[in-house]
Structures are given as structure tokens and as C-alpha cells.
Amino acid sequence: DGPSHGNLCRTFETRSAVLPSWVWLPWIPQLLSSLCRVEARAMKAILVGILKDHPQALYYSLRSFYLERRDIERSKSQKSSSPNDDDAPSSSRLAEELMSNLRKAHPILWLKLEHILEDLIVRFRPSYEAELLHSVVALHQKASMISDHEANRDGSTGRSGQLEACTKTLGMLGMKFFNFNRERSESSSSQKSARFQAKYASLFTRDFLEMNSTGSNRDNLVDKLQKWKVMLELGISHVPDKSNLQEVSPSLSWFSSQAPDLWAGACESKSLSLSNSRHDALTSLDNALFKAKRSSALAAAKTNAQAVSVAANSEGLGGHTGGGAAMIEIPGQYAPTSSSVLDSRPFPELHVKLVKFHQTLELTSTSTKQHVHRITMIGSDGKTYRFLLQLAIPYWIRTDERSAQVQYVMEKALRRDIRARRRFLTSKPSVVIPVAQRMRMSANETSHQSLDSIFRHVQGPKINKLTSYFQEKVTSHLRDLGDIQEAKKDQAMKDAKLKIYQDICNKLVLPNILSKFMMETIPSAERLFQFRHVFTSQLAANSLLQYAFAVVERTPNRFVFCNSTGKILSQDFRSQYNHGLLEKHNLPFRMTRNITEFIGPFLLEGVFVPSFTIVSSAMHSKRSVLEPILHLLLRDDVMSWYISKSSAKNDQKIQEAERQLSDRVWSNIRFVQDRFEECSPRDVTDAAVEAVKSKPDPIDIKVRSLVDAATSAEKLSMMPSAYQAWL
Numbered sequence: 200d201g202p203s204h205g206n207l208c209r210t211f212e213t214r215s216a217v218l219p220s221w222v223w224l225p226w227i228p229q230l231l232s233s234l235c236r237v238e239a240r241a242m243k244a245i246l247v248g249i250l251k252d253h254p255q256a257l258y259y260s261l262r263s264f265y266l267e268r269r270d271i272e273r274s275k276s277q278k279s280s281s282p283n284d285d286d287a288p289s290s291s292r293l294a295e296e297l298m299s300n301l302r303k304a305h306p307i308l309w310l311k312l313e314h315i316l317e318d319l320i321v322r323f324r325p326s327y328e329a330e331l332l333h334s335v336v337a338l339h340q341k342a343s344m345i346s347d348h349e350a351n352r353d354g355s356t357g358r359s360g361q362l363e364a365c366t367k368t369l370g371m372l373g374m375k376f377f378n379f380n381r382e383r384s385e386s387s388s389s390q391k392s393a394r395f396q397a398k399y400a401s402l403f404t405r406d407f408l409e410m411n412s413t414g415s416n417r418d419n420l421v422d423k424l425q426k427w428k429v430m431l432e433l434g435i436s437h438v439p440d441k442s443n444l445q446e447v448s449p450s451l452s453w454f455s456s457q458a459p460d461l462w463a464g465a466c467e468s469k470s471l472s473l474s475n476s477r478h479d480a481l482t483s484l485d486n487a488l489f490k491a492k493r494s495s496a497l498a499a500a501k502t503n504a505q506a507v508s509v510a511a512n513s514e515g516l517g518g519h520t521g522g523g524a525a526m527i528e529i530p531g532q533y534a535p536t537s538s539s540v541l542d543s544r545p546f547p548e549l550h551v552k553l554v555k556f557h558q559t560l561e562l563t564s565t566s567t568k569q570h571v572h573r574i575t576m577i578g579s580d581g582k583t584y585r586f587l588l589q590l591a592i593p594y595w596i597r598t599d600e601r602s603a604q605v606q607y608v609m610e611k612a613l614r615r616d617i618r619a620r621r622r623f624l625t626s627k628p629s630v631v632i633p634v635a636q637r638m639r640m641s642a643n644e645t646s647h648q649s650l651d652s653i654f655r656h657v658q659g660p661k662i663n664k665l666t667s668y669f670q671e672k673v674t675s676h677l678r679d680l681g682d683i684q685e686a687k688k689d690q691a692m693k694d695a696k697l698k699i700y701q702d703i704c705n706k707l708v709l710p711n712i713l714s715k716f717m718m719e720t721i722p723s724a725e726r727l728f729q730f731r732h733v734f735t736s737q738l739a740a741n742s743l744l745q746y747a748f749a750v751v752e753r754t755p756n757r758f759v760f761c762n763s764t765g766k767i768l769s770q771d772f773r774s775q776y777n778h779g780l781l782e783k784h785n786l787p788f789r790m791t792r793n794i795t796e797f798i799g800p801f802l803l804e805g806v807f808v809p810s811f812t813i814v815s816s817a818m819h820s821k822r823s824v825l826e827p828i829l830h831l832l833l834r835d836d837v838m839s840w841y842i843s844k845s846s847a848k849n850d851q852k853i854q855e856a857e858r859q860l861s862d863r864v865w866s867n868i869r870f871v872q873d874r875f876e877e878c879s880p881r882d883v884t885d886a887a888v889e890a891v892k893s894k895p896d897p898i899d900i901k902v903r904s905l906v907d908a909a910t911s912a913e914k915l916s917m918m919p920s921a922y923q924a925w926l
Contacts, residue, residue, distance in 0.1 A: 202854065204237050212241035220248040221544035224256050225534040225607055228600045229831045231264045232838070234290040235850045236857075243293055250301045253545065256533035258301065258312055260600070263633035265294035267593050270636060275849055290850050311527050315451065319574075320635050322448045323588045326438070327376060327395040329570035330590065332431040334372055338365055339424040340921055342417065362417060369407040377403060403427075425667075435570055444560045444574075451556050458526055458552035458579035527553040529578050530586075531630035531642060535607030542611075551578040563587070573643060586632075586640045594843035595771065596639050599631035601832050602772040605744065608828055609818065613740075616817035624810060626740050627766045646763045649770075650713070650793070650926055651755035657712045665703060669920045672699045693917065700916035703925045704792065712926070713797040720762050733765030735802045739810035741767045742788035743818075746905065747874040748774045749781040753789040755923050779837050779863040781870045786918060790909035791926050808906065812899045815878035822872060833867045877901050 223230060223245055230249075233242040249257045268291035288296075302309045325333075342365055377400040406423045445452040529551045531537060557575035576584045606628035613619040613626060630642035676695040680688065704710070721727045737760070745753060750772055759768045774781060798807065818825065837860055842848060848856065880898040889895045897903065908914060915924035 202237060204240060208238045208241050211238065212244060215241065215245055219544060220245070220252045223249060224253060224545070225604060226831070227257055227260050228597065228604070229835060231260060231294075232835050234264075234293045235268075235853050237854070239288070239290065239293055243297065246297055247300055250297060251304050253533065253547065254301055254305045254308060255312075255528050255530075255547070256545075258309075259530065259632050259634065261294065261297055261301070262316070263593075263596065263636055265291065265298055267636035268294055272849070305525070308525055308527070315454070315527070316634055318448045318451050319588060319640070320638060323572045323574065324638075325570055325572075325590060326435070327391065328431050328434050331372070331376055331399075332428065332435065332570070333590075334368075335424055335427050335431060338368060339421065339428055341365060342421045342424060362420065365420065366407075373403060373408055438562060438570075440562050442560050442562070444556060444558045447560055452558060454553075455555045456526055456553065458554065461548035463546040463549055529553055529576055529584050530632040530640065535603045536628050536630045538607055538610055551580050551582070551584075553577075554579050557583065585643045585645070587643045588634070589639050589641060590637055591639050592843060593636055594839045595773070596631070596633045596636075597839045598773045598836065599629070599639065599641075599771075600633070601836055602769050603628035603631065604832060605748070605772075606769065608825070609740065609744070609814070612817045612821050612825075613814065616813070616820070618813045619817050622736060622810060622813060624736055624740060624814060627737075627768070629768045629770060629772075644761070646761050647759055647768065648716075648762050649756050650758040651923075653716045654712055654755060654923075654926055657715055658709065665707060665925070666920045666923065668707075669699055669703065693913070696916040697913055700912065700925060708925045710792050710796050713793045717762065717797065730765045731798065731802060732806060734760065734767070735798050735806040736810045737765055737767040738794070738798070739807045740814045741769065742790070742807075742909075743811055743814050743875075743878065744769070744772070745788035746878070747818075747871050748772075749776075749784060749870075750788075751775045751784050751786070752922075754921055755926050758789060774836065776837070776840050779841060779860055781867045785908070785914045787905045787909050790906065791915065791924055792910075793926050795910055803906070808899055808902050811902045812878060812880050815875050815902075816880060819872075819875040819879045822875070826868065826872070829868045829871055830864065833871070834864045837864055837867065878905070 227246075227249070230242050230246055233239060246257065246261070250261070268289075272289060272291045341361075377396050406427070443452075528547065532550045533545055554577050557577060559575070561573040561575075562570060563573050571590075572588045574586055574588060576586070578584055606626045609626040610628075613624050632640040634640050673692075673695060676699075677692070680691055683691070709715070717727060717730065721730055744750065752771075752773070752775070757770045759770045760766065761768070775784070776782075795803065834857070838853065838857055841856060841860060842853070878901055881896070881900065883889055883898065918924045
């Protein structure tokens with residue numbers, strides 16, 4: 200339709216009205232992002248239907264989207280003196296109208312959810328020390344990367360540019376945490392903020408904001424960042440790992456509810472209303488049965504039906520006055536984070552409801568030094584559900600949603616492939632719920648283990664110095680080289696990194712860390728073999744997605760799996776873009792030596808390679824169906840990446856940028872489709888010619904070449920030190 204609402208939008212608006220609202224549940228992120236486009240009016244009608252029938256499937260994403268667009272609109276209105284007089288409503292206005300509709304349709308539910316989320320956002324925000332530590336660790340890693348690459352490849356010009364970017368980031372951190380360049384009256388009035396500024400403000404100014412004479416010294420900057428990293432870690436180490444929930448949030452500790460006992464469809468049937476049930480009980484036949492007491496079973500059934508009808512009446516009938524959603528559900532029970540083999544509408548009556556919060560609040564630390572709270576919800580099924588409350592930029596939160604959608608689509612493709620069914624191949628999405636525009640709630644269980652946490656458990660926390668050890672060795676080797684030709688310097692760099700990598704593998708890091716940990720966790724040899732089998736097939740599906748979508752940064756803390764089921768989770772599954780285009784990388788996926796040792800050669804050849812080709816073939820067989828789905832996912836992903844790299848934009852600017860990036864989106868679609876095709880089994884056109892060859896090429900030759908590339912010591916040694924290729 201171009202830049203205006205035309206025939207295509209009107210046709211879609213008319214035809215989409217006949218579809219039930221539950222078919223749109225997996226695509227809520229795309230429906231919300233379409234509020235910024237010309238088809239916003241059609242999308243709003245669909246979202247209104249969803250919020251009436253399935254409010255808790257939409258609430259979290261809608262609230263996060265509304266807060267994000269509202270902040271952007273406010274920042275734009277402050278910079279521009281003239282208001283936007285466009286006739287078309289903006290995305291923030293449409294989101295606000297949807298929030299108002301949700302509040303009117305489900306007032307009790309809305310009040311409960313708002314009360315809980317406000318407490319989560321305000322009372323469970325990480326401390327100032329934890330936030331600053333997370334930023335310092337990221338800057339320290341970035342500055343260390345300059346010593347690995349920029350100092351030798353781009354010379355002083357590239358190095359100074361990178362250092363200037365780090366200095367600018369430090370200035371922004373000073374404004375954020377210590378209110379530099381602002382009036383003192385505007386500083387936070389909280390006691391925590393005042394204590395934090397009194398303790399660190401002068402030190403931060405002296406170390407980072409008054410270093411003009413030494414600002415160009417890369418080593419000096421790295422040393423100061425390392426000093427602050429140790430200082431902040433020491434300050435956070437005094438915080439207890441566990442605390443009482445009542446001390447942090449009394450309202451959540453007092454929260455309690457009782458889930459009604461309903462059956463599937465109890466809140467959808469009009470005949471189950473209280474008035475209808477009473478009318479049925481007053482019929483002559485029923486009166487005769489009840490008076491004569493001919494059947495106690497019938498009397499019990501009638502009583503049970505009346506009790507259910509009362510509960511269904513309080514929950515709401517027909518979906519539009521409750522839909523079984525008056526009680527708060529445990530998040531993550533709708534598609535795409537949860538899928539059913541029946542591909543039918545969800546039954547909120549059967550969903551696990553939130554009964555109360557566990558009274559113990561945990562403080563855990565990720566390997567990126569981000570100290571976050573872990574809150575535990577107790578469901579109506581008696582199980583506990585743990586969630587991490589993490590700060591993240593909006594781009595990361597949107598990427599988590601699209602990652603779950605990719606896993607959902609892959610699961611449906613595998614379900615319809617006979618070879619995948621025979622091998623029991625599945626794909627499990629990670630549950631990540633947006634709480635606010637910069638806060639997310641990630642599902643986390645005690646059985647979830649990362650490769651980094653296993654590394655710490657087996658070889659101790661001191662082994663973390665390997666990253667800095669690798670960088671120092673490379674830097675010292677470069678200094679010893681002196682002034683040589685650029686071509687020789689590149690080759691010398693490769694040789695040095697390979698030698699240091701091999702020394703670490705041979706002397707400092709065990710090759711069987713993962714095997715040792717799993718043998719302690721699963722002592723039974725039979726159960727361990729079954730776990731390895733499931734783990735290998737899951738690794739194949741995850742590796743295919745890494746290769747197809749150019750997901751490179753699979754550091755040890757992002758390689759997470761369940762040590763009880765073998766399922767591999769996709770933590771921070773983000774594509775690597777180069778000017779908006781997916782590009783080929785030397786390392787297709789993570790297959791380091793501890794992983795290959797745990798799998799073993801038999802499962803690598805007999806499970807990993809066949810599973811990789813089968814999953815790829817299942818995705819390639821749905822090429823025509825996948826094309827529009829990939830266009831939706833990659834379009835939104837590229838746009839989110841572009842917006843994260845630029846200043847905040849209004850709806851018109853977003854539409855203009857989308858038209859400019861359209862060719863890159865289609866290039867990325869072809870990139871992903873081609874990778875699915877090349878990893879599928881090779882078609883043999885003439886079997887007779889293949890049979891007479893002395894060394895015929897296997898039909899999965901491409902996958903085998905990818906495995907060789909992923910396990911190559913030369914390519915692993917060239918990865919950034921944060922990748923920890925020696926694990």
C-alpha cells in the first residue's frame with residue numbers, strides 16, 4: 200500500500216476479523232511493532248480482540264511497548280517546539296488506548312498486575328554498585344579488545360578512536376550515576392543514592408574525568424577499569440545472598456490467592472452461568488432426582504457443576520468479561536514460549552495460577568557481573584517457578600521475543616517431519632517476559648547450568664584470570680616483535696595466538712570439565728548416556744540456528760542447558776550485523792573441546808551430524824511457508840538493531856528507515872534460506888556415477904565441513920578472549 204492505508208490494509212482488516220484471536224498469540228511482538236506503520240488501524244482491531252479473550256498473553260508485551268514509545272515521544276516533544284499535528288494517531292497513542300481498553304475490560308486483573316509489576320520494577324532494581332559494575336565490566340572488556348586487535352591492525356588512529364568512544368561512555372556513566380553536569384538540586388533525594396555518590400563520585404572524577412594527559416594511554420585506562428572492577432566487586436560481596444521478601448517488598452510477601460477449580464472451556468460456555476444452573480436445578484426431573492436421592496453420584500455431579508458455574512461466573516463468561524483470567528497466571532504459558540501439539544486455542548482455565556510468592560529472595564551473580572534478584576513464584580499446581588529480574592536495553596528484550604518465535608517455528612516444522620519425529624527432535628524456547636522498557640523477567644531453574652558456572656565449579660574461581668592472561672601474553676608478544684611488515688605481523692599474530700591457546704589448553708584448563716561435572720550430577724551410566732544423547736541432538740538444533748542466523752557471541756555464560764533433561768536454552772540469542780546485513784563468520788557455532796569431549800566421537804558422528812541435517816532439511820522443506828515468517832522476524836530485528844544504534848525516532852522516521860532497509864532485509868532472508876538449503880542432505884542425481892567414484896562425497900559433506908571449522912584450533916585461537924575458546 201505504500202505510505203498510506205490502502206486496499207491491502209482494508210482487505211486484511213476485513214478478513215482478519217473472522218479469525219479467532221488465539222491464532223495471533225505467537226505474533227504479538229509483530230502486531231505491536233506494526234502500530235508504528237500504516238497498517239496500525241488493522242492491527243489495533245486484532246489486539247483489541249486478544250486483550251478481551253487472552254489479556255495476560257498481551258499485557259506484558261503491550262505495557263513494555265507502551266512505556267518505550269511513550270518515552271521516545273516525550274523526548275521528541277521536548278526537543279521540538281512544534282507538536283505533531285498528523286491526523287494518524289501515533290503508536291504511543293494507540294498503545295495507550297489499548298492499555299485503557301484492557302483496564303476497562305479486566306479492571307481487577309489490571310489492578311493486580313500493575314501492583315505486582317510496580318513493586319518488581321521499583322523494589323527489585325539492582326543496586327547502584329551492581330549497575331555500575333556491569334557497565335565497568337563491559338567497558339573493561341571493550342578496552343581489552345583494543346589491545347588485542349586495534350593496536351596492531353589499525354594503528355594509532357583506530358586505537359585513539361576506540362579510546363575516545365570509551366572516554367565518552369565514561370562521561371555518560373558519570374552523568375547517569377553521579378549527576379555530573381547537572382544541578383545539585385536535581386540529584387536523587389534517596390539515601391542510597393546520596394551514600395553512593397558520597398562514596399564513589401570523587402574517585403570516579405579523579406580516575407576517569409580528569410585524565411586528559413593520560414587519556415590516550417590504553418594500558419592506564421585498562422588498569423583503572425580493573426581497579427574499579429575489583430573495588431565494586433568487593434563492595435557487592437558484603438550483600439547477603441538471601442534475604443526475607445517481607446523486608447524488601449511487604450506487599451508481595453502478603454500476596455495470596457486461591458485458584459478456582461475449573462475445567463477446559465468452563466469460562467467459554469454460556470450454559471454454565473449461575474442463572475442457567477439454578478434454572479436446571481429447578482426443573483421437575485431434577486427436583487425428582489434430588490428429592491428421591493436416587494443417585495448420590497448424580498447429586499455430587501450436580502453440586503460440582505454448580506460450584507464450577509459459580510467460579511466460572513466470577514472468572515467471566517464468553518471471554519469478554521474475564522475469560523478465565525481474573526486470577527494472575529504464572530508468566531510464559533502462551534505461545535510462542537509455550538506450544539501444544541494440538542495447535543489449538545489455549546485454555547486459561549487450566550493454566551497454572553499464581554498462589555503466592557516464596558518468602559526467600561535470592562541475589563545471584565551472572566558471569567557478566569550483573570547482580571540480579573531471583574524471585575520464586577508458587578503456582579496452583581504446587582510447583583515453584585523462578586525468575587531472574589534483569590536490566591536490559593529494549594533491543595535485547597525484543598530480540599529475546601523473536602528468539603522464542605524462531606524456536607516456536609522450528610518446533611512446528613520438526614513436528615511435521617517424519618525423520619525428526621523418529622529421532623524425537625524438539626526445540627525449546629526460553630521464557631523471557633518484558634516487565635518494563637528496560638527490565639525483563641527470565642525463567643531460571645536450579646537445574647540450569649552454564650558452561651562458565653561449570654568451569655568455576657570444577658577448577659575454582661581463580662581460573663577467571665585466564666582471559667586477562669591470554670590478552671597480556673598476546674600484548675607482550677606484539678611488543679617483542681617490534682616494527683615488521685604488516686603481512687608478517689598478521690601471520691606472527693596468528694602464530695602467537697595459536698601457541699598461547701595451545702599452552703592454556705595443555706597446562707591450565709582440563710579437557711573434560713563438562714564430563715566430570717555431569718558424572719557427579721548423574722552417577723548412573725545408563726542415565727548419563729541417555730542425557731548425552733538428548734544433549735547432542737539439542738546441540739545440533741541450536742548450532743544450526745547459530746549458523747543460519749549468524750549468532751556469534753556464544754560465550755560460556757550464554758551456553759546454558761538443563762542438567763536434568765539435556766535441553767539447551769537460547770540465552771541472549773542475537774544475530775551479528777554488519778551495516779544491517781548478516782555476514783559469514785569463520786566459526787559457524789560453538790563446538791569447543793570440552794563439548795566435543797563430552798559428546799564423544801560416536802555421538803558426534805551418529806547423532807549430531809544426522810540431527811543437524813534433519814533439522815535443516817525440515818526447515819528447508821517449508822521454504823515457501825518460512826519466507827513470510829522470516830520476513831516478519833528479520834524485518835523487526837533489523838529495525839530494532841538500527842534504532843538501538845541511532846537516536847530515538849518517531850513513527851514517520853521509522854517508516855522511512857524501513858523502506859531504506861528493505862533490500863537488506865530481503866538479503867538476510869536469502870542468507871538464512873540458503874544456509875538451511877546448503878546444510879540439508881545433498882541430492883544425488885546419478886547414483887551410478889557416485890558409486891564408481893573412489894572417494895564419493897557424503898550427502899552431509901557441508902555439515903561435516905562446518906564441524907571441522909568449529910573444532911579447528913587455528914580458528915578457535917583467533918576468537919576474542921571473552922569467547923574462552925579453551926573451554
